[in-house]
Amino acid sequence: MRRILLIVAMLLIVAAPAFAAVTIGAKQTKFLGCRTVEVNYVCNAGEKIRAFALDVNVDSNFYISRIWDYNKGESNKSPNTRAGFGIFPGKFRDWIDPANPNWVDPNYTPVAPVADTDAAGTGIGTKRIIVEMGSLYVGDLNRPPSSGVLFKIDVDPNKFGISECNLNIGVNATRGGVVKEDGNTIVPTLPGLNTIKVSFPKCHPCWPPYDTQFTEWTSVLEPNCWCGTVSADNNATILWSVQCKGDNDGKGEGLSKYRVFSSDLTRFKASYGLRWTQLRNNPDGNATICADTDHRGEGLSKYRVFSSDLTKFKANYGLRITQMKPWCPTYP
DSSP: OHHHHHHHHHHTOOOOEEEEEEEEEEEEOSOGGGTEEEEEEEETTOOOEEEEEEEEEEOTTEEEEEEESOOOBSOOOSTTOOOSOBBOHHHHHHHOOTTSOOTTOTTOOSBOOTTSGGGTTOSTTSSEEEEEEEOOOSSGGGSOOSEEEEEEEEEEESSOSSEEEEEEEEEOGGGTSEEETTSOEEEEEOSGGGEEEEEEOSOOOOSSSHHHHHHHHHHTTOOGGGGSSBOTTOOTTOBOTTGGGTOOSSOOBTTTTBSSSHHHHHHHHHHTTOOHHHHHHOTTSOOOGGGOSSSSOBTTTTBSSOHHHHHHHHHHTTOBGGGSOSOOOOOO
16 A cells, blocks of 8 residues: 555656657547547657656547546556556545555546646546556566557547547646656657647448448448438438438338338348449349448358348338337447
8 A cells, every 4th residue: 555655646746857768649540430549658768657647638629538448557467457557646546545446446547637726627528638647566577568558539529520620649747747767757759749630531330340340331332321320411301320220211201200111121122132233233223232231241142231131120110210229329
């Protein structure tokens, strides 16, 4: 317990700055529509870092919606754990019992408490977060590596559409910035001009498995109907919130507004048993990739609309949208 308290106290000390070859980087991940930015670090000259205190900001109509993929607790390379910066001074103070630390407490995150004097107006759901991360370990083998991922954040727009924002990363000098194990702060190299662009496509099926979804979506020319939102022509009467359940025309039918009904059946029948190359040719005008509810090909011939799609279609035929929840995942 004394060791933990000593380390946390050290993380709160602001020392004189020095220059060294530590780089803090940021990049948008390949899951483009999932608006994730990875923040990483590299110690180019063997520096031993104790802590990072960073300011992360977005501009325009965007906000930071989540922080994830960070180390929690002591740095440890034993099985099922990883070495890294898992001590968060502010949240440690508020949520951790040093005598019996619960590192998996969901309240224990690297985002500085918004009640702190310098953190007013920050936090998840706003345009700015303060991230503070330190290391605690026993033995050199458990020291955080000289490079790695500090955390990832999700950045969301407040409105739908093609757009991009600037994401700025800087050191938080009040909390020490980047601190070496000898207690001295250093001035790191930051992303180009401290800012990166975060771009958002008009539509992207943003749910797991992300790699598979993105590959399938692009392979069939990025259909808007897979994305759980308005149609490409912005016709607000065309909604794709239940396309994954068989609604291939994006509309309700009849007085009861059945979401999967006769016009969907016509399109489904025309699409059944066709490969993507055949759907592209649209043999009778009704065949459509929007009838592909599971977003994958089936069988050796990779039929886009086949048995698993039929199972979903039958299960939802004649239902209203209120009877079909949960709806399909959506972007953003």
